[in-house]
Amino acid sequence: MTSSAPVGRPLRPHGKLLQEDTRRHHRSLLLQQLLREGPASRADLSRTTGLTRVTVSDLVGELVSAGLVEELGAPAVTRVGKPPTLVGLAPDSSHVIAIDLSVSGRMTGAVLNLTGQVRARHEVALEGAHGDDAVALVHRLAHELIAMTERPVLGVGVGSPGVVDAEGVVIDAPNLAWRDMPLAAGLAEDLDLPVFVANDANTAALGEHTFGDAGEGGLMVLLVGTGVGAGLVLEGSLLHGHTGAAGEIGHVVVDPEGERCACGRIGCLETLLAVPRLRRRIAEGDPVAHLTCVGEQLGAALAPVVGTLNLHELLLSGPVDLLDGPLREAAERVLRDRTMPVSSTGLVVRTSILGDDVVLVGAAVLVLAGQLGVS
Numbered sequence: 001m002t003s004s005a006p007v008g009r010p011l012r013p014h015g016k017l018l019q020e021d022t023r024r025h026h027r028s029l030l031l032q033q034l035l036r037e038g039p040a041s042r043a044d045l046s047r048t049t050g051l052t053r054v055t056v057s058d059l060v061g062e063l064v065s066a067g068l069v070e071e072l073g074a075p076a077v078t079r080v081g082k083p084p085t086l087v088g089l090a091p092d093s094s095h096v097i098a099i100d101l102s103v104s105g106r107m108t109g110a111v112l113n114l115t116g117q118v119r120a121r122h123e124v125a126l127e128g129a130h131g132d133d134a135v136a137l138v139h140r141l142a143h144e145l146i147a148m149t150e151r152p153v154l155g156v157g158v159g160s161p162g163v164v165d166a167e168g169v170v171i172d173a174p175n176l177a178w179r180d181m182p183l184a185a186g187l188a189e190d191l192d193l194p195v196f197v198a199n200d201a202n203t204a205a206l207g208e209h210t211f212g213d214a215g216e217g218g219l220m221v222l223l224v225g226t227g228v229g230a231g232l233v234l235e236g237s238l239l240h241g242h243t244g245a246a247g248e249i250g251h252v253v254v255d256p257e258g259e260r261c262a263c264g265r266i267g268c269l270e271t272l273l274a275v276p277r278l279r280r281r282i283a284e285g286d287p288v289a290h291l292t293c294v295g296e297q298l299g300a301a302l303a304p305v306v307g308t309l310n311l312h313e314l315l316l317s318g319p320v321d322l323l324d325g326p327l328r329e330a331a332e333r334v335l336r337d338r339t340m341p342v343s344s345t346g347l348v349v350r351t352s353i354l355g356d357d358v359v360l361v362g363a364a365v366l367v368l369a370g371q372l373g374v375s
């Protein structure tokens with residue numbers, strides 16, 4: 001029951017449109033509208049989605065029977081004639097299990113509802129586990145989280161460090177000693193639930209896109225932790241890349257004379273920005289000067305990306321005491337200096353409002369997108 005991660009929409013349609021595809025697409029349109037805009041009447045839903053009244057009534061009936069949507073009665077404002085009945089997403093009709101493997105020393109998890117609210121939390125200590133032992137810990141955490149909700153579980157989403165392919169195979173995650181680890185398939189078989197696994201930074205970008213404060217323009221989330229990686233949402237789709245490694249800017253060399261990186265090369269962006277290294281260096285010298293210097297190097301590394309993609313928002317996600325101050329200000333200054341005004345006008349450089357939950361919330365979005373077609 002594994003499903004591929006919600007990757008970019010194809011530019012060219014291919015294959016034959018099947019009736020069930022059409023129905024699923026229409027269902028997603030309605031759910032998306034209710035998730036983003038809140039309760040609506042059937043007539044409003046018909047107007048905003050472009051579906052006929054008959055199709056809307058039919059699908060709403062099906063969604064009400066399934067428990068995902070509920071009748072909310074008439075709105076408080078009365079008009080002449082009988083006011084229309086509103087329907088809305090039933091946020092706790094099903095729950096989603098989310099797991100974040102990006103945190104150092106532990107695996108964190110949560111039970112979330114359909115609107116991305118955390119209903120319960122749980123975590124397990126990593127205690128140096130790697131390889132198959134780390135996989136067993138993920139399975140244990142998933143079972144314990146499922147036991148924490150009495151609602152039907154829609155699926156399990158996992159944000160993992162490293163490169164993850166569209167089938168949820170972790171191609172390479174050095175910190176957990178995983179190579180070609182079929183994490184999604186193993187979990188799906190064990191839990192008998194749909195399981196979606198994606199790179200942690202990609203997951204963070206999905207979380208920001210759906211439940212954060214992100215606008216409709218291009219979004220890049222730079223996840224700064226033990227490692228450094230980015231996730232990009234462009235034109236409404238998560239960018240996956242040719243080999244599933246889109247956003248791996250943490251291992252672009254920015255200082256060939258610098259320190260050795262975990263990947264074996266010298267002077268990757270990660271060697272400047274990874275939290276343990278940043279903390280060590282600011283403890284050794286002048287914190288403001290050091291954070292400014294790193295921010296300038298980050299701005300220089302990201303300027304070609306911002307210029308090429310005409311991004312709207314660049315979000316720094318990680319410890320705010322390190323990221324939100326001289327580092328962010330220096331990065332923003334260099335970004336503006338090094339790109340055309342047309343690229344930097346309207347560019348927002350800020351920290352994430354989802355804080356430490358960004359990967360968890362994004363892991364829930366993996367499930368919502370995969371199972372309900374909403375994000």
Ligand SMILES: [Zn+2]
Binds near residue numbers: 252268
């Ligand atoms: Zn590296």
